Amino acid sequence: MRSLLTGPVRVVNIGLPAFARELAANGAAVAQVDWAPPRAELVSVLAKISSFEAKMEKANREALGRILSAEPVLADVRRAGELIPELDASRLMLHAGPPIEWARMCGPLRGAVCGAIVFEGWAADLAAAEALAASGGVRFAPNHHHGAVGPMTGITTRSMPLLIVENRAFGNRAWCALNEGLGKVMRFGGNDAEVLGRLAWLRDEFGPLFGAALRAAGGVPLNPLIARGLAMGDEMHQRNVACTSLLTRILSPYFAEKGNGNSLVKALQFIAGNDQFFLNVAMAMGKSILDPAQDIAHSTVVTAMCRNGTDFGIRVSGLGARWFTAPVEMPQGLYFPGFSAADANPDMGDSAILETIGLGAFAMAAAPAVAGFVGAGGFNDALGYTRAMAEITLARHPKWTIPALEFAGTPAGIDIRRVAETGIAPAINTGIAHRKAGVGQVGAGVARAPLACFEQALLAFAQP
């Protein structure tokens, strides 16, 4: 006690950070703990649902068991219309996030929609495309409603080649479009001739060759690849350089077997120039892992988090196909030279599927370089992210381990009860798009899932 009173002041500040800032400004050592008491309404809900706690525990064990026993395999690349017949049957276009109509779409999403309309030949130019979209000439639906996911704007149309990940433990499959590389790209709202030309090359040359190579290889099991990637600095959301390079090494002999000449050289150049190539593979994997955990009565495990640039939405295992949405937040991060927060669009994309399976910001401890890239600090800050996310998850992944945490597993299975009780919002590593159509990526940062989504879902459990 005496040492407490005679030494310098050392403070742990819980809750409102203003107190901590004041103390820090006066030179005191302060550790800030983000915490807020659950709202009174939630306390009564948590009390109410505790009456079926045993059922929830059992259901969550089942959900977790399915997530942790997944055997995802990158199996093939096929045309979207072949995998999702509705895309061929009508002018249907899939987008990232929960459902949204044209009128509420943000700038980059509208930009991508218009580009995709021209790409599919439904309009001659971008102006005609915009008129078509605004007049209801195109149907919109979330990727998640059709077994797919897509990064940022996440546009999926009939002729695009999609990656296929098979979850061989459960026999289900999930899809994601190919990563377009860096620079001006449709996922960040790009829609000019360069963007559409690259999409055409992916459709006509790269996609078919990649698919042939994967079939020749008999598929690539992803659990061991993710495990290696985590030991090599990837968190598979903002950093995929290890998994991209490992996948290249595994598949390059099959590319050489199935391709030749200039098209082979160009395909290998494309992967060599894009450290994020694996991101879309990881996303399809995430969807393939979580789909079997959907629809387990009483389970409070989150099975999807996504955003369309306007709304953030989550799905919860025991609550079926229903979306719980709230306005999406702005990422906090670093901007490329010449850009600032004033240019940024709110967070977007289905890529938060990675955090939903415990990668991305949840695995930040594996990827300290990402912490710097997204403006979240250094090595110790990276450890802090993973430790915080472990507070709102139910388990540690047995196969995906993090060396810097003495090989503890990634935090798996977000429980909406823990999110509501602790007030810790899931963190998401993300790219930042310009708010206007056609500009592209302007930065990278960390976004937070809105707590309101989790609170609404909790209320839904308490309702008859």
Place this chain on the structure above:
Amino acid sequence: MRSLLTGPVRVVNIGLPAFARELAANGAAVAQVDWAPPRAELVSVLAKISSFEAKMEKANREALGRILSAEPVLADVRRAGELIPELDASRLMLHAGPPIEWARMCGPLRGAVCGAIVFEGWAADLAAAEALAASGGVRFAPNHHHGAVGPMTGITTRSMPLLIVENRAFGNRAWCALNEGLGKVMRFGGNDAEVLGRLAWLRDEFGPLFGAALRAAGGVPLNPLIARGLAMGDEMHQRNVACTSLLTRILSPYFAEKGNGNSLVKALQFIAGNDQFFLNVAMAMGKSILDPAQDIAHSTVVTAMCRNGTDFGIRVSGLGARWFTAPVEMPQGLYFPGFSAADANPDMGDSAILETIGLGAFAMAAAPAVAGFVGAGGFNDALGYTRAMAEITLARHPKWTIPALEFAGTPAGIDIRRVAETGIAPAINTGIAHRKAGVGQVGAGVARAPLACFEQALLAFAQP
């Protein structure tokens, strides 16, 4: 003071570990610090050379400056006889480590020598090869005497393809044979038809294609590759999976441009199947970085550490081409199933050039998975290795940083004075060969450079 006396006993034990073991056995918290006082003879030597300490500091700054400003580039692959004309001119064979004659060679080195004699057509079979070597029909010299390095047995003969690393800051070049892959290989003393067949393929197909790809690429700068590899779990001695994969991704378009058909597929398969492919590149790089730091009068910086399975040898910048040798030690490590320390050959190879530039065990903090693989513990033990090696080096590398140490640089520039003063022997991550010819690798571990080498070098500085 009171808290010291009333709390449980907490001990830092310096020196003889027996005290610490006893305390630990009784449940006390003990931190063991390995330390021994310098021998009386060394104390007087250290006092004597302190009279020209200013000259040594200046010389060491010059040596360090050259090491840290190196610009190594993997440039080409060429036939050894073309690079080292003496190999074509006579029956000269290069080996790892300091000079050694046939009579003192260990089992695996003799095995590799005999295999290489057959490979070069100097004898019809292994028995004839042994007779030829034993009768003085082959001349032996260290790789280091001819600008080269080689892993384990390190045999270099005239027809082998050698990697060329150019240090573009100084214009010098260094060479290393190609990595043969895993399993039965000449570097571990293998010498049967499988081993020689693979060497023939490397000579006739793979080497020429690899060289053509490198020339088409204009070379691959290695500083950025090493920096990325350190952020991806490589220490470039026992773990090269990141750099091997990154190099594959960079070069695969050039392989596709210069190769075709089955020989291209086979080349890419070979790299895909060998996580240690990059090791030999890193070794040639190490030699190219250290050679310009050789022969700076008064510099106490180590410019080479190597071993031939019998002797360990070092060279020191200010002491010219002279070797300071001592009997090589046994690595401490883990053995493959079915093998034990009784099967092990003492440590061997030129690969300790990696530790000499601050990689390998010096960069263990970057590669916690290696700590487990070589039996050196977990994540915190890995940090401990790098911290200990920083005690015997002069600087931190400005470009090669380690995320888990908040991006501090790798420890660079071993100073023989610091080794002698602290009694901390350089640690070396190493493969373990079977002591008999032809068996191959039986494990991996950590070896220590014998302190006697550094003490002899220090004595040489004190002599007129």
